[in-house]
Amino acid sequence: MAGPEIHRSQAEHNKATAKKLLEQQPHHDWAITAAFYAAVHYFECWLFKKYGEHTETTIPINPDGKLEYTAHGWREQLIKTDLSRKAFTSFRKLRNASETARYLSLSRLSPRGSPDWIQSPASKYFSVEQARELVEEVLCRFVDELGIDPSSG
Amino acid sequence: MNSSKVILPNSTRIQSGLLSFDAVQPSSTLTCSVTSPERPSPRSSVEGRRLVLNSNALETLLNLLILSEELSPSSWEGPKTTLKSVEELALWTTDMVIPQENLLNHMLLDVSATFCRVPEVRAIYFQQYMGEIQFFVLLSIDRYDSQVMDRLIELEYNIRLKYSQTVFEFFYPPAGSSPDRDFIHPAARCIFMRNGRS
Numbered sequence: 001m002a003g004p005e006i007h008r009s010q011a012e013h014n015k016a017t018a019k020k021l022l023e024q025q026p027h028h029d030w031a032i033t034a035a036f037y038a039a040v041h042y043f044e045c046w047l048f049k050k051y052g053e054h055t056e057t058t059i060p061i062n063p064d065g066k067l068e069y070t071a072h073g074w075r076e077q078l079i080k081t082d083l084s085r086k087a088f089t090s091f092r093k094l095r096n097a098s099e100t101a102r103y104l105s106l107s108r109l110s111p112r113g114s115p116d117w118i119q120s121p122a123s124k125y126f127s128v129e130q131a132r133e134l135v136e137e138v139l140c141r142f143v144d145e146l147g148i149d150p151s152s153g
Numbered sequence: 154m155n156s157s158k159v160i161l162p163n164s165t166r167i168q169s170g171l172l173s174f175d176a177v178q179p180s181s182t183l184t185c186s187v188t189s190p191e192r193p194s195p196r197s198s199v200e201g202r203r204l205v206l207n208s209n210a211l212e213t214l215l216n217l218l219i220l221s222e223e224l225s226p227s228s229w230e231g232p233k234t235t236l237k238s239v240e241e242l243a244l245w246t247t248d249m250v251i252p253q254e255n256l257l258n259h260m261l262l263d264v265s266a267t268f269c270r271v272p273e274v275r276a277i278y279f280q281q282y283m284g285e286i287q288f289f290v291l292l293s294i295d296r297y298d299s300q301v302m303d304r305l306i307e308l309e310y311n312i313r314l315k316y317s318q319t320v321f322e323f324f325y326p327p328a329g330s331s332p333d334r335d336f337i338h339p340a341a342r343c344i345f346m347r348n349g350r351s
Contacts, residue, residue, distance in 0.1 A: 060284075068284040069320045077320045080313050088313075092306045096325050097297070104327065125327065126297045133299060 004048040008148070011041035018135045028131040029101045029122035035135045036098035039091055039142050043079065046146045050082075087145035090138050097134055101126060257286075260316055264288055265345040267308050273301050275328050278341040285320050289341060291328040 002010070018034035021027050044054055051058075055075040060068040069077070072095070080088050101122040261279055268274045268290055275293040279286070290305065302325065309323045 062284065066283075070283060070285065070322070073283075073285045073320050073322045076322075080310070081317075085310060088310055089303070089306045092309065092323075093302055096302060096306070096323075099324065100297070100327060120295070125295075130297050130299055 002044075004045045007041045007045035007048065011038045011045060014038035014041060015135075015139065018139070022128065022132055022135060025128060026123035028128045029126050031131050032094070032101045032126060032134050033098045035139045036094040039094050039139055040075070042143050042146055042148055043075065043091070046148060047078065084145050087142055090142035090145065093138050094134060094142070097126070256316070260286065260312075260319070261344050263315070264312060267312060268305070269345055269347070271301070271304060271308070273298070274305075274345070275347050276343060277345040279344050280341040282322070285322050287322040287324070289324045289326065292325055293347075294327050297327075 014034045015038040018031040018038060021031035021034060047053060047055065055078060056071050058078070059071065059074045062068045076088070076092065076095075079091050104122060104125070264279075265277060268277055273292050273294055274290055276291045278289040278291070280289075281287070292301070294301065305323075305325055309321075313319075313321055
């Protein structure tokens with residue numbers, strides 16, 4: 001587990017990477033994933049500063065001694081509970097776009113059928129403008145809601 | 154008439170159609186019937202002593218009738234009752250008391266009734282994983298649509314607020330417009346499918 005300043009540093013590194021990828025077509029689809037993981041690290045920075053905890057260390061344990069929820073699922077529950085509607089919807093938009101950019105049809109879920117729902121790769125499914133909106137607007141909106149003042153990087 | 158249908162938790166399927174019920178006697182038992190439409194009804198309306206619902210309102214109301222054993226006829230004010238929109242029904246349900254044992258079924262129906270209003274939603278699957286309730290909302294799009302995602306996530310947020318103690322996961326995979334079988338885990342259960350696909 002990292003401390004809050006490391007999380008913040010990693011968040012800003014990921015955000016800078018996202019901005020670079022936006023300018024390197026057709027790799028702009030990966031900018032979305034970098035932006036999502038910037039959001040994750042910004043949130044972990046915020047959470048640790050507020051509660052001294054990380055998402056993973058607060059997941060409830062069930063009677064069998066196992067984790068009750070996935071880290072992604074629990075993190076979103078924390079965001080919904082502790083932050084604004086705007087923060088939640090911004091984070092969800094980033095996560096959803098990031099998962100679609102990486103998996104497209106969620107083919108990892110299925111042992112059957114044909115994985116050819118979408119006829120184009122993520123770099124064509126997302127336009128550069130849409131990737132830019134996610135990186136430069138949605139991510140910034142989420143960071144604003146956290147009350148974090150990101151560096152210009 | 155939209156041929157969408159809601160797939161109920163007990164796997165019973167109800168085909169969309171005109172639904173009418175007697176809303177005149179507040180103290181009487183609420184009865185309803187579903188009939189095949191002779192002509193499309195684009196808007197919900199009051200015809201004599203009966204409410205005639207369009208397909209969206211029908212789907213929502215069917216959900217409510219099925220899920221709510223404690224649905225009280227007195228909830229209806231009488232022959233002047235009108236349903237202007239599905240949203241009115243949704244608001245009306247927020248005051249209902251849901252027994253704990255029916256909570257999961259209520260969630261499933263609520264999610265179906267909520268997301269079926271978005272034309273791009275092609276099908277909805279549900280599965281439980283660890284302690285989470287996971288929904289796979291399949292979209293009939295071939296390109297990313299930021300506005301559609303905004304709308305879906307706003308609806309998702311409302312669901313999460315309503316069932317605030319439940320930990321959800323929502324996924325929105327693009328499924329194109331292929332009529333082929335949905336590509337989803339066999340353990341996932343279909344709770345909504347548009348245009349009668351099966």
